[in-house]
Each structure stands twice: as C-alpha cells, then as structure tokens.
Amino acid sequence: MVAASRLVAQPAPAARLDWSADDTSRIAWLEQHGRTIVTRYAVVVAPTDSVSAAWQQALADSLDRGLAAVRRLIGAPMPWQRIAERPVKFYLSPDRFVSHASGHDAVFISLWRARDGMAPFLHEATHELLAAAPPFAPWEYPDSAAEARAAARWPLWLTEGIPDYVAQTVAAESGWHEGDIFAIGGLAKVDSVCAARVVTNGRRAEIIRAVGAAGRVEALFTTDRASVAPAFYACAQSMAKYLVETIGLTQAIALFPAIKTNRVDEEVRRAAGVPLAELRRRWLARLRLSDV
Numbered sequence: 700m701v702a703a704s705r706l707v708a709q710p711a712p713a714a715r716l717d718w719s720a721d722d723t724s725r726i727a728w729l730e731q732h733g734r735t736i737v738t739r740y741a742v743v744v745a746p747t748d749s750v751s752a753a754w755q756q757a758l759a760d761s762l763d764r765g766l767a768a769v770r771r772l773i774g775a776p777m778p779w780q781r782i783a784e785r786p787v788k789f790y791l792s793p794d795r796f797v798s799h800a801s802g803h804d805a806v807f808i809s810l811w812r813a814r815d816g817m818a819p820f821l822h823e824a825t826h827e828l829l830a831a832a833p834p835f836a837p838w839e840y841p842d843s844a845a846e847a848r849a850a851a852r853w854p855l856w857l858t859e860g861i862p863d864y865v866a867q868t869v870a871a872e873s874g875w876h877e878g879d880i881f882a883i884g885g886l887a888k889v890d891s892v893c894a895a896r897v898v899t900n901g902r903r904a905e906i907i908r909a910v911g912a913a914g915r916v917e918a919l920f921t922t923d924r925a926s927v928a929p930a931f932y933a934c935a936q937s938m939a940k941y942l943v944e945t946i947g948l949t950q951a952i953a954l955f956p957a958i959k960t961n962r963v964d965e966e967v968r969r970a971a972g973v974p975l976a977e978l979r980r981r982w983l984a985r986l987r988l989s990d991v
C-alpha cells in the first residue's frame with residue numbers, strides 16, 4: 700500500500716503510442732462516409748459531411764503537383780521503390796492522432812490538422828515514396844530476431860530527416876504549404892533551431908546519440924513524445940541537410956534501399972570519402988554541439 704500523496708507525486712509512466720492501430724477502422728469509416736478524388740499521383744479520401752467537394756478537389760490537385768515535384772526531386776521511379784508508379788492515398792480522418800505513413804501506399808492525417816494548415820502531407824507521402832520493397836520496416840520481418848536486428852540498425856534520423864528535407868525543398872520551390880508541426884521554420888533555420896532545442900532539452904543525450912547513427916529515440920513512440928519530438932525532428936532534418944550538402948540528394952536517397960542490406964555506413968563512406976561517424980562529428984561541430 701502506498702500513501703495517496705506519494706501516488707500523486709509520481710509522474711505517470713510513459714505508455715507506448717500506437718497511432719496506426721485504428722487505421723483499418725478509419726478506412727472502413729471513410730469508405731462509408733467519405734468522398735474519393737483521384738489524380739495521377741494523389742488520391743484524397745475525406746468525409747463528405749465536413750469537407751466540400753471544391754476544397755477536396757483543390758487539395759488533390761495541389762497534392763498531385765506537389766508529388767510530381769517530389770518524384771522529380773528524388774529521381775523516381777527507382778527500381779527498389781515499393782510504390783512504383785502508383786499514387787499515394789491520403790486518408791483524412793476526423794479523429795485526432797499523430798500523422799503517419801503505412802507502407803501500403805497510404806498515409807493517415809487528422810482532418811483538423813489538414814484544415815489548420817498543419818498537416819505534413821509531403822513528409823508523410825515521401826515516406827511512401829522512399830519505402831523499399833518489403834521487408835523494409837523492422838515489423839515487416841518474419842521473425843522477432845530479424846525484426847530486432849532491423850530495428851537496431853534502422854537510422855530513424857535519416858528516414859525522418861530526408862522526408863523533411865524533401866518536403867521543405869518542394870515547399871520552398873513550389874509555394875506548397877507544408878504543415879510545420881514542430882515550428883522549425885524551414886531549411887534555413889533548422890540548424891539553429893536544432894542547436895537551441897538540444898542544449899535546453901533534459902533528454903539531449905538520447906536525442907543526440909540517435910542523430911547520424913543507427914537506432915531511434917524510444918520516447919518518440921511513447922506518451923513522452925512531446926518532450927523529444929520537437930528537438931529530434933529539427934536535428935534529424937539538420938543532419939539530413941548536412942548529408943545532402945556533402946554527398947548530394949541522389950546519394951542520400953540511395954541510402955534507403957541500403958538500410959535493408961545494412962550497407963548505409965558503407966555507402967556513406969563510398970560517397971563522402973569518410974565514415975558516417977565522421978560526418979556526424981563535423982555536423983555537431985558546425986552546430987557547436989558537444990557529443991555524448
């Protein structure tokens with residue numbers, strides 16, 4: 700038995716978030732209550748009772764142009780791409796959740812974020828465009844040992860930072876409005892935003908350790924997400940920008956299929972002439988951040 704006062708003083712333990720658990724029911728609900736608009740590169744599914752056909756058509760047309768620009772920028776089609784020439788399907792669901800990609804050509808975005816201009820449409824769509832043929836994500840491996848190995852080598856900074864880099868580049872060039880959930884402010888500001896957020900973050904060691912290296916920040920996937928995500932996403936985007944400046948976007952994109960074969964370090968060394976760890980050290984120095 701623990702005194703009630705002690706219970707009150709204890710912070711709630713972090714619980715695991717699973718933002719895709721309801722995706723099947725989101726699709727089922729939208730099939731009943733939604734309208735589907737199809738363009739060459741984007742399919743938008745949204746509830747008829749809360750979205751006008753004109754608004755939805757305008758969004759679909761903008762996304763079509765945005766995704767054509769993303770495809771040009773990344774050099775698609777590429778033989779290893781899972782999505783091939785298929786469009787990305789955007790499910791705008793009325794409930795509130797963390798926007799996410801699925802690996803099934805589909806992304807899920809809260810309708811209220813889309814209406815507020817806060818939806819990371821191109822970031823999520825780029826996840827679909829950069830997914831290699833399965834198994835790619837750790838959970839796509841058939842047994843738990845293979846899944847654990849894939850998770851340990853998974854470079855989350857790269858798989859989140861490059862979609863941010865791509866979305867921000869297309870937004871700057873085309874006038875597309877990409878939602879900026881973590882208020883980073885674009886590629887010109889990302890280095891200073893990362894540095895400022897990391898030095899004041901109580902979990903800076905966890906965050907810095909995962910940028911430019913294999914693995915992920917576990918707190919991103921729990922109810923502690925809000926305490927690490929603004930700094931992690933800024934720094935992942937900053938490191939991705941540094942990588943692209945060093946080896947070029949084509950070589951950076953070519954790292955995605957190399958995740959499957961555990962050849963990311965080898966490919967970086969071949970393209971940059973130095974190991975990824977050295978690039979990471981140079982990036983930290985540029986931002987005047989100390990290593991952990």
Ligand SMILES: [Zn+2]
Pocket residue numbers: 822823826858859862
């Ligand atoms: Zn993402």
